[in-house]
Amino acid sequence: MNILRLLKRGKTAKAAKDRLQIIIAQERSQQSQQTDYLPLMRQEILKVIAKYTGVKLQDVKVDLQSNRSNSVLELNITLPENLKAKTPAEEKATETEEEVEAETA
Amino acid sequence: MSEVIVVTSGKGGVGKTTTSASFATGLAQRGFKTAVIDFDIGLRNLDLVMGCERRVVYDLVNVIQGEATLKQALIKDRNNENLYILAASQTRDKEVLTTEGVEKVINDLKGLGFDYIICDSPAGIEKGAHMAMYFADSALIVTNPEVSSVRDSDRILGLLGSKTYRAENDLPSIKEHLIITRYSAKRVNTGEMLSVADIKELLGVSLLGIIPECQSVLSASNAGSPVIRDDGSLAGKAYSRIISRFLGEEVPDDSAKKGFFRRLFASNKEKELA
Ligand SMILES: Nc1ncnc2c1ncn2[C@@H]1O[C@H](COP(=O)(O)OP(=O)(O)OP(=O)(O)O)[C@@H](O)[C@H]1O
């Protein structure tokens, strides 16, 4: 009677390890995916901002905060004092500091 | 130079507070001026394990909120003059912890000449756990040989590498040490429990030591005396070896198995004694 139970019992640690290997790999890749696109996106957003305002790379602070259900992306851009708006739409930007918040699922 | 060490795990009840108490006591026994801080706001336990619960007047939250000075809140250990405890608040909400407040407490402790500052993290990944790890130079990852504990430890490793002062400021990363607690060699041998090799492989962190499942841990908590002081107990000895390894000394492996005959001999001897 004991042999069957012994054999069965002997397998549980192996099963635990196999399951963990899969879930840990999955979670690690999710974690890195979440932030991997950040540098690239930052570059692209910057290109757009630079096109209209001439703000430099080091003047933009990008911060990503995540919890279980959602992530908040915070962009902090200090606009130059005597900014000359190049397009009518840009004339609205009178403050020297603007905060753009975007939510990603 | 002071070193800030967080004792963390993600999962609850794996032995963080037990490890914090013994690790801090062990460093103090070796002559290092050591402070141990309970970050488990609302559920303080470190004071009980350290046996100073009746001497808590002010706590970490009082200091952060300016209601007491750090010196007033630090409790000197009765048995070791190098050892101090900073208790958690039992009544407040953990949201009162602020990065600036915690930073000031840690900097002030460094200013007082502490060699080691041990931060006992609460379970979970919320504010308290985040604050406990934020200013760390090293981390003790406490893991049980069990699926959910290993998974949570991996999650914590991810946070140590991304949501800490060192990570956010591109400083050299936090030194990570794995401590496996509540280990039962017998259950590993029968294949019921994950082995040390499995856990090391899964987490990819270097192992500082293994603490066996040991009755003395409960008696030590009951008495309010960290188990490392019980130098006849298996857990106490294992914590002492962890201190030695942490300080860079050569010590035998925890997992070194006794030979069959020695085991036979030992068990016969135990029977004789019984
Ligand atoms: N090596 C061990 N052998 C036997 N019992 C142990 C061992 N380590 C810890 N325990 C017991 O496990 C329980 C939880 O331990 P402890 O309070 O240290 O965990 P924790 O991780 O700090 O918990 P929490 O997440 O609630 O803060 C306690 O009852 C303790 O006595």
Ligand SMILES: [Mg+2]
């Ligand atoms: Mg605890």
